[in-house]
Amino acid sequence: MASIAARRLGKELKEIHSEGCPVGINLVKADDFETWWFTIEVMGESEYKGEVYTLQFRFDGQYPISSPAVQFVITDGRQAPIHPHVYSNGHICASILGNEWSPVLSVTAVCVTLQSMLASCKKKERPADNDRYVRHAPDNPKKTQFHYDDDTV
């Protein structure tokens, strides 16, 4: 029996293939139900105009009960966007990836949320505690307990 996670991811993938991704988001690779890669680009006028970033989703067997581990890819010349909620190691401090995750969200919904998080940024800067965090950060961003304090940026 295919697990709930695999069946749900299969459906999401089918939808992506049949209906396409939202504007500015493209599927790069989804060969299995463990790791998917997307490119993400902010459309229209923004601080990130013309910049393309790569997002990595990692799923565990409890998806969608447990949230996917989402981060920007920083290998092979790729960079994490400079944003007050994005650490230079690609980890993202966003409540929907943590305590506000809900199974009603989907992979594309997460992409769109992150896209709008970038779009609404006024000033390109790293989080204040970037260096300290990056030094001690676990490999999996889900193991970090972020303190979500600032919804304005």
Place this chain on the structure above:
Amino acid sequence: MSAPRVPTVDDLRVKLCYICREEEPNESGTQRTWTHPCKCTLIAHESCLLEWIRSAQGNSTRAENALKCPQCGTQYEMMSHKSKVLVFLSLGDRVLQRAGGVFTLAATAAVMGVMGSGIYITLTAYGAWAVKNFLGKEVFDLMLTDDPSNWPWTAFINLPIIPLSLITSRIFPANKSAFPTIVPILSIWPGAHVAPQRLHHEPWHTQKPPPPPYSSYSPSLFTWPPSPMIFGIFVAPILRIMYKRVLHRFAYWLLGANLSEFKRRSRFGVQLNEGPFMIRIRANIQDENGNEIQEGGNEGGGRRRGGDEVPQDPNAANLAAAERLVDINALSIGRRIGGALLIPYISHIMGSLLFRISKRSLVLRHVLGIKHYRRFVLGLQPTLNAFTYGSGDGGGSGEPSLGNLKYWRWLAKAVTGIWWGGARRWAELDPVWWRNIIGLGLFVVAKDCLYLLHLWHTKREIETRKVRNRDFSGVDIKELDLKPGFLSESPMELGLINPGDVLVKRALR
């Protein structure tokens, strides 16, 4: 006669679970229960929803969103069998948790207050208090006395270590009971020292007790109670292992699945999330399966990969959820430290209780090794023979008269006796420590039983859960994909209702 009928989840043409995204056409007669728990269009399999709630509730940061619809924010209504015992136990847990929070605040304030100058004094004072409680006043007066100037220099090292080791034993719990750690600490070290001042000041000490001929004290291998040293080094660890086994068996019998504590033992780390504090101490320690243990978060993932034996067993899943629910209130650092520091006092209370009961029971008196029962009642002086023992004045005349063989035999017995029965002075004293240890043991057992009881009731609560299924009142009917039958059954053809808002209403049979 004709009440408007509102469509329910059963009137949908195709059901789509918002959690697993499985679709189910209405005609297909599957048995899975569907529920519409909120006021918007989201519906779900009841089992999916319950799993989501269970998982979210087990994580303190997500718990507040567990019973809320992610789309319309409606609170889900849960129905379950919640026994009075469970309500009581949960309340007790929350009270303790709150007390732990208060303790954190108070302790932080206290630490700040004595920072620099007084930490050492505080720790030492606590150590002395712990010894007094745990070993009894008699021993305390002999070993230390209330006047620190009488203390041996070792006391100034050992005493402040006591609170520290108690605390570390709880923050990094290799196991849940603090029982084994306290035994060596409190029992071994004072064994050799007697506060010198005391002997001269006690009035009864002036009338020197006759030096005992060494034959009168015949150390044997089997004195009761055993010496603190033997108990701490050998008996306690064995007892602990056996106890864990028994507890494990009992838990399995009671709950029908293994406690996860036994599967992934090393759960290091503390989360402090009380009031103004947000501290997280965590060691990235790998458990036996090589997964990093993490507080909450993707514990589910860890469990999946780690415990492959029972991922689908609903019994085990419910138990794991129950454990997380119960533990979520037991994680506060204040509660842990406060609990650890109270151990000597708890021992003291339990020991006193046992002592009281032993007045009625000869058997218990023997078990507890209360020999000088009358002395406490009549207020007689303690026997201090012990302290002149081996001082030389007893030996001078007696030794040569004995045969060499006899002498060596006596010596051998004495040496083993010190190991088993403790130094003579230990054997002579009222073994307060012994009844305190037994009392503490009973306390630990009672606490574990209470924990299992709580777990059992929580598990049953989880097993009986149902989410209240609402109808679609308040939802715009046009957003719903209703099965064709629903429309034809509606009283439109009766002409009673304006066809515009008809769809919602239907005469009840």
